[in-house]
Amino acid sequence: MDKKRLLASAAYVxxxxxxxxxxxxxxxxxxxxxxxxxxxxxxxxxxxxIVSRALVVAYVYPLCSLSGSPVARGLKFxxxxxxxLGSYGVLAEAGKYDVGPVPTFLFYEGAFFxxxxxxxxxxVGLIYGQTQLR
Numbered sequence: 581m582d583k584k585r586l587l588a589s590a591a592y593v594x595x596x597x598x599x600x601x602x603x604x605x606x607x608x609x610x611x612x613x614x615x616x617x618x619x620x621x622x623x624x625x626x627x628x629x630i631v632s633r634a635l636v637v638a639y640v641y642p643l644c645s646l647s648g649s650p651v652a653r654g655l656k657f658x659x660x661x662x663x664x665l666g667s668y669g670v671l672a673e674a675g676k677y678d679v680g681p682v683p684t685f686l687f688y689e690g691a692f693f694x695x696x697x698x699x700x701x702x703x704v705g706l707i708y709g710q711t712q713l714r
Contacts, residue, residue, distance in 0.1 A: 584708055585638040591703045592634035599696045611688050614680025637661060641704050650705040658701015659694070666693035 581589075604612055646653040670689045679685040 581638075584642075588638035588641065588704045588707045589631075589634040591707060592637050592700055593630055595700050595703060596630050596634075596696060599699065600692075603692050603696075608688055611680075611684060615685065616678040633665070637700070637704060642708060650709050651702050652705075654701040654703065654705015654708075655698055656701070657705065658697040658699070661701065662693045662697025665697070666690065669693055 641654075641657055644653075644657055646656050648656070666689075670686060670693060673679060673689075674682050674685050679689075
């Protein structure tokens with residue numbers, strides 16, 4: 581794995597851990613308390629999911645043909661990635677699990693995906709800079 585892919589993967593892991601922890605366990609803990617989730621989450625599964633997504637994001641970003649500055653390209657990529665992953669993480673989960681009040685869950689979890697992937701996308705865009713691998 582080249583240096584930029586490694587750095588992009590590491591940035592993804594760190595940023596997602598910080599953003600997700602702050603969002604779900606800190607800022608909006610009460611909102612998510614209504615959802616039926618494990619009292620003791622299986623953190624190893626969450627970490628495995630984060631690392632696998634990080635590797636995919638770092639691999640796919642340079643394959644995309646996006647115009648603009650590194651920040652603009654990263655933001656576009658982040659929003660597209662967030663829309664793809666958020667369709668599962670927000671809509672499908674609300675359809676399959678007891679997430680408490682559905683409109684509230686859709687709002688907060690939708691905002692979480694939009695913010696998280698916008699910031700991660702910008703970071704990845706800045707890591708790759710003007711040049712993109714193909």
